[in-house]
Amino acid sequence: MRAVTTRAAGDLRVEELPTPAPGHGQVAVRIAYGGICGSDLHYYHRGGVGDFLVREPLVLGHEVSGTVEALGDGVTAGVDAPAVGTAVTVHPATPCGQCRQCRAGRPNTCPRTRYLGSAAHLPHVQGGFTDVLVVPAEQVVGLPEQLSAGHGLQRAALAEPLAVALHALHRAGDLDGRRVLVTGAGPIGALVAAAARHAGAAEVVVSDLVDEALQVALAVGATRVERADALSASLTSDGPLDVDVAIEASGAPPALTTCVEHVVRGGVVVQLGLLPPGSVPFPGNLTVTHEVDVRGAFRFTTEIHDAVALLADGLPVDAVLTQTYPVADARAAFDLAGDRTRASKVLLDLTA
Structure with missing residues (x-):
């Protein structure tokens, strides 16, 4: 079978690997489409994500759709x-199911979770950019008819990142009638904007430094977009935005400051983007004097089922899907996915 693998920074291959068979309690899935994520790009360009370095051949990918091949x-x-x-x-x-976090109903924060296409453990957890993926049965989520073929199956590859966005919104609380700021208009930020509008947000402002990304955010439901550099400058002119909720989806430390500065007193800031390791500047004084509630959001739990339902119901997120490449052209697809002026979510087509 074909698989997209990496061994080190700049090393991306499409190679033949043995086709796995499902063992006890497992399911084999014939993969149709896979979305290239920021973590996949980090493994390709840097040979690691944060402290998780590639130490053996790693099949990339964790945003996938396909059909059940065998039980x-x-x-x-x-x-x-x-x-x-x-x-x-x-x-x-695949959380451990035994630790304190799992027992408390927070498997997304399980310290021993194994995640597809991750070098966090050794042996690495092989990912989904492959013709056949074998996973535990409980991790397989059936798709309704609207997502079962053609473009619907492509949309279904957004279920994982949309679930990430939905988990961040759940951490934020009730959005009905609220004003929301989203910093970062990458695929996750755009999906946050779309989901926030669906959740009843009265206004969704999205900021970014890339104009093309802001156009995607507008297409999926943002009511207003702002250049991130102009948004920061507005503090000295028009004053803060006074949004009820700010969701930081870029992973850029200055954006976290922007969120705290622009949220209302008593508002909520959700840090969704993964910040660089170590300490980052943080406006702690405003957090105290304005009683800002800062919350983290990491991955998701059952929200993938909500994501599937929203995609089937027609949540308007097609603008996030900008290009699809046959798996044989994986390197070209990865190179394009890293160019935010030309691409948002790039899919690999494993049916070709």
């Missing part, structure tokens, strides 16, 4: 997993 022993169709031939997406996390 392992102990897996009953329609009970433990969808039947063979059913269109599905995959929850990429």
Whole structure:
């Protein structure tokens, strides 16, 4: 079978690997589409994500859609997993199920979670940019008819990043009638904007330094977009935006400052973008005097089911899907995905 792998920074290959068979309690999924994520780009360009360095060949990818190819022993169709031939997406996390976080109903913060396409553990957790992916049955999520073929199956590859966006909104609380600021108009930020509007936000302002990315945000539901550099400058002219909720989706430390500065007194800031390791500048004084509630959001739990339902119902996010490349052209797809002036979410087509 084909797989998109990396061994070090700048080393991206499409190579032949043995086709796996599902073991006890597992399901084999024939992958159709995979979305290139920021973490995939970090592994390609830098050979790691934060402290997680590639130490052995790693199959990339964790945003995937496809169809069930085979069920392992102990897996009953329609009970433990969808039947063979059913269109599905995959929850990429395998939490330990035993630690304090898992027992508290927070498996997304399990310190021993194994995530598809991750070098956090050794052996690495092989990812989904492959013809056949084998995962535990409970991680396979069936898709409704609207997402079961063609463009619908491409949309289904957005289920994982949309679930990330939905988890951030759940951390933010009720958005009905609220004013929301989203810093960062990458795929995640754009999906946050779309989901926030669907959740009833009265206004969704999105900021970024890339004009093309801001146009994507407008297309999926942002009511207003601002250049991030102009947004910061407005503090000395028009004053703060006074949004009720600010969601930081860029991972840029200055954007966190922007969120705290622009949220109302008593407002909520959700840090969704992964910040660089170590200490970052933070307006702690404003956080105290304005009683700003700062919350983290990491991955997701059951929100992938909500994401599938929203995609099936027609949540207007097609503008996020900017290009699709056959898997044989994976390097070109990765190079394009890193250019935010030309691409938002780039898909790999494993049906080609």
